[in-house]
Amino acid sequence: MVIDLLVFLNKHRYVILAFIVLCAIVSALRFFGEWVDFYTVAIGHFWSGQALYSFVRGGRIVLVGGGGVEKDDNLSVRLAFGIFSLVAFSFFLFWP
Secondary structure, three states: OHHHHHHHHHHOHHHHHHHHHHHHHHHHHOOOOOHHHHHHHHHHHHHHHHHHHHHHHOOOEEEEOOEEEOOOOOHHHHHHHHHHHHHHHHHHHOOO
16 A cells, blocks of 8 residues: 555656645745745755655655665655655644
């Protein structure tokens, strides 16, 4: 079941990438003029969005500087990192 989901996500990875970028831009533009919040949301989206896209395309997931999950690592660890990056991305969508 998880493998089928990953194959589906990998097949539609460019649509997902466009959606991630569009969400990041629209969400950050809500704070145009409030520069602290604008940069916080933009950097948070780009940080978690690249990790989310790396999970979707099956590449190396980097969440922290120098650390991450390789593409050949355990599937459950990769799934946990993917879920964490999705939660982090969603958190910045609803930034107060």
